[in-house]
Amino acid sequence: MSVTLPLVFVLGVIAWAAIKFMGIRLWVAVVIALFGFYLAHTFLAPAVESGARTGVHIFNGQHT
Numbered sequence: 001m002s003v004t005l006p007l008v009f010v011l012g013v014i015a016w017a018a019i020k021f022m023g024i025r026l027w028v029a030v031v032i033a034l035f036g037f038y039l040a041h042t043f044l045a046p047a048v049e050s051g052a053r054t055g056v057h058i059f060n061g062q063h064t
Contacts (some may be wrong), residue, residue, distance in 0.1 A: 002060055011033075015029045015033075
């Protein structure tokens with residue numbers, strides 16, 4: 001079974017849970033998000049994308 005959710009929603013829920021239950025400050029969550037955008041424009045972006053795709057395939061049980 002595969003569920004389709006927008007990535008922004010999933011990241012928002014994770015950020016909310018981290019702020020609410022782990023005591024992460026809002027500015028730290030914003031800095032992490034901005035760092036993610038910065039990282040997407042570096043030479044590491046293909047490796048991050050490949051790792052994310054592999055993680056999604058493993059999570060969904062689709063072994064390629």
